Amino acid sequence: IYGDYDVDGTTAVVILKTAIELCGGEADFHVPHRIRDGYDLRGDVIEAAAAVGIRLVISVDAGTRAFAAAESARRAGIDLIITDHHLPGPDGLPHALAVVNPNQTGCDYPCKSLCGAGIAFKLAQALLQKRLSHRDQKALLLSFMKVAAIATIADCVPLHGENRVIASLGLNALRSAVNPGLKALLEVSRLGGKPLSSGEVAFRIAPRINAAGRMDIARDVIDLFSTKDAARAKAIADRLDKLNSERQEEERRIVDAIEQRIGEDPVLREAYCMVVDGDGWHRGVIGITATRVVERYGRPALVVSRDGEDAHGSGRSIPAFHLLQALESCPELFSRFGGHAHAVGFSLP
Numbered sequence: 001i002y003g004d005y006d007v008d009g010t011t012a013v014v015i016l017k018t019a020i021e022l023c024g025g026e027a028d029f030h031v032p033h034r035i036r037d038g039y040d041l042r043g044d045v046i047e048a049a050a051a052v053g054i055r056l057v058i059s060v061d062a063g064t065r066a067f068a069a070a071e072s073a074r075r076a077g078i079d080l081i082i083t084d085h086h087l088p089g090p091d092g093l094p095h096a097l098a099v100v101n102p103n104q105t106g107c108d109y110p111c112k113s114l115c116g117a118g119i120a121f122k123l124a125q126a127l128l129q130k131r132l133s134h135r136d137q138k139a140l141l142l143s144f145m146k147v148a149a150i151a152t153i154a155d156c157v158p159l160h161g162e163n164r165v166i167a168s169l170g171l172n173a174l175r176s177a178v179n180p181g182l183k184a185l186l187e188v189s190r191l192g193g194k195p196l197s198s199g200e201v202a203f204r205i206a207p208r209i210n211a212a213g214r215m216d217i218a219r220d221v222i223d224l225f226s227t228k229d230a231a232r233a234k235a236i237a238d239r240l241d242k243l244n245s246e247r248q249e250e251e252r253r254i255v256d257a258i259e260q261r262i263g264e265d266p267v268l269r270e271a272y273c274m275v276v277d278g279d280g281w282h283r284g285v286i287g288i289t290a291t292r293v294v295e296r297y298g299r300p301a302l303v304v305s306r307d308g309e310d311a312h313g314s315g316r317s318i319p320a321f322h323l324l325q326a327l328e329s330c331p332e333l334f335s336r337f338g339g340h341a342h343a344v345g346f347s348l349p
Helices: 007-022 043-051 067-076 116-131 137-154 162-176 180-188 198-215 219-226 230-264 266-270 286-297 323-328
Strands: 056-060 079-083 098-100 274-279 301-307 310-316 336-339 343-348
Touching (some): 007 056, 007 116, 116 162, 180 198, 274 286, 286 301, 286 310
Parallel strands (some): 079 098
């Protein structure tokens, strides 16, 4: 299972890995390092998987624009299943055994706004119904819905339709968490044993999960939800809590620098879309700082970190402005980019 390093991607790995194992399969996973590997599927990772005998790769929360990686999979003799919610580009879809994405052309699935973990949840639901029809489906699905609800709220998808059902049932089920990792995470967030609101998930739980991918290595999240040892779960949850504190400090530093820049530059202050850049800004934090700029000024924002000859950016938008389409209007500027209406990531010289 080839994931992504944010809340949505890591929880999607947890859901699908657990479902496959419940059905009697064996599943390994790869979550990229945000700084070293960057977003999306990489051909060298798929080729390395093929070299150790893996024959099926399933992406979660990634892959809709991974043409080169899909070609690497074909050459290596690997079946590739892409599950994703990001918008396809003008060149269509990569060649794969299957693409599960409600936003692809011709898909009539009614809920177009599922997050990556929501789509992994639907795949898990189909697997369980096909392979474990003798088991109590309601209990199994509710256990997955606790995790899917965290991702649905954290990824800021609209909470209507199926997303509302996932969020509502998942939040209610979180009151009785039994997974040692989930219990440890709730305790370190000071939310154990009480009814949860979407705000508490968004501002207390999700940042601690995200901190693993932003500041260190996201596989800690999969380890947290996979361990059956309460002491190990507590140690990982404490580590995520510490990483989140470090993330908050770095975020404050960058936001202060951006505020100073905007205060000194009347042209930037009046711009319809704010673009700010800085040397060595932590790439794991620029997305959330872009969110802070949008919240304060009510305008789309792109925050760019310069690192030698390369620059990496993250953008957030307002409901009325489709940010990915804006980037698609000037593709020659970027070495790579992707995302959706309200959030994008990109790199450029």
